[in-house]
Amino acid sequence: MNTITLTPGQLSLSQLYDVWRHPVQLRLDASAIDGINASVACVNDSDAEGRTAYGINTGFGLLAQTRIADEDLQNLQRSLVLSHAAGVGDPLDDAMVRLIMVLKINSLARGFSGIRLSVIEALIALVNADVYPLIPAKGSVGASGDLAPLAHLSLTMLGEGSAVCDTHLPRPP
Structure with a gap:
């Protein structure tokens, strides 16, 4: 099995083709960790200073000006994922899902999202375990067109949704 070391911004078309063709093992290059942690620190500092940050401690859309209580923030983030998991139709094939996952991991590893390293590591663990x-x-929802698919991808890490964990068995309907 091919091992790919993800260095943010360095993923080649050849590597992406390998990801699409067959399962791979991923490793995150150590050079990504400082940027990821700095981005998380920025979010944490903003929170510690009591600043309002859209989507982190506010509602969405018409509720963008509504500050969410600290004790409700975890539920806010969970509810956001659950509410956007609104896709329909046949599931994408495993190769496409694997490619989506690797592209999302590579994007998050650039350190511009404020996402914790543990979340990126959890996604890498799913890919490495062929889940x-x-x-x-x-x-989908939104201008970017990827909110619903990414919400479905995230459900697995919340203990929700469905996943294929043995690609030799038939897929659920």
């Missing part, structure tokens, strides 16, 4: 969330082929 692929079921992502419906149709339906």
